[in-house]
Amino acid sequence: GESVGLHLPTLSVQEGDNSIINCAYSNSASDYFIWYKQESGKGPQFIIDIRSNMDKRQGQRVTVLLNKTVKHLSLQIAATQPGDSAVYFCAEKIETSGSRLTFGEGTQLTVNP
Amino acid sequence: DAGVTQSPTHLIKTRGQQVTLRCSPKSGHDTVSWYQQALGQGPQFIFQYYEEEERQRGNFPDRFSGHQFPNYSSELNVNALLLGDSALYLCASSLEVAGGQETQYFGPGTRLLVL
Numbered sequence: 001g002e003s004v005g006l007h008l009p010t011l012s013v014q015e016g017d018n019s020i021i022n023c024a025y026s027n028s029a030s031d032y033f034i035w036y037k038q039e040s041g042k043g044p045q046f047i048i049d050i051r052s053n054m055d056k057r058q059g060q061r062v063t064v065l066l067n068k069t070v071k072h073l074s075l076q077i078a079a080t081q082p083g084d085s086a087v088y089f090c091a092e093k094i095e096t097s098g099s100r101l102t103f104g105e106g107t108q109l110t111v112n113p
Numbered sequence: 114d115a116g117v118t119q120s121p122t123h124l125i126k127t128r129g130q131q132v133t134l135r136c137s138p139k140s141g142h143d144t145v146s147w148y149q150q151a152l153g154q155g156p157q158f159i160f161q162y163y164e165e166e167e168r169q170r171g172n173f174p175d176r177f178s179g180h181q182f183p184n185y186s187s188e189l190n191v192n193a194l195l196l197g198d199s200a201l202y203l204c205a206s207s208l209e210v211a212g213g214q215e216t217q218y219f220g221p222g223t224r225l226l227v228l
Contacts, residue, residue: 034216034217036219041221042221042222043117043203043219043220043221043222044156044203044219045219046216046217046218046219049216089155089156091155098161098168098169099144099146099161099168099169099207099215099217100146100158100161100169100171101146101148101156101158101205101217102158103148103155103156103157104155105153105154105155106153106154106155
């Protein structure tokens, strides 16, 4: 069935390093992808999105890469800061299924000072 | 500009009881989606409301129902609560646009504990 998953459940980096969080999806019909950040006790916070007609999109300190050939999505965070510590989820949407978002299990990012 | 708000923040119920959770969407948004997030997992889609009607539904039993009001706010009702209903319930709002790919913004959630 359709699924969105993450390669690594946890990621630990040093402050100032770059972080890369990966995500795999299985449905080639997916046409919209979003990365969310969820801090403890809070709801998911929108970080960046990308549509299937794009390969790369940049935001402030974040870059999302989409490889449709291997159905892979990644989130790159530059100069990772302690405030970036959180669980990161990728989510996909398939246009034919309406506005439903399908989330992966999440990656816990820990930034060490 | 107010973001998505949810009430209550926490709730404790016992098995068999009924619960109502509330959501006010972000200003300017007209669509509300509800998700259930079990501990350590990603959110799971319950259903979505647009124009006061349930537009789409995930794989949840009929015990889960909802409503959207003319001011776009929404309620999630769960009947005959089970222990497994304990979770964080998230509301997300968005704006219906041409092409349909609107961004969903989440509220802080309601933490429900069923004893």
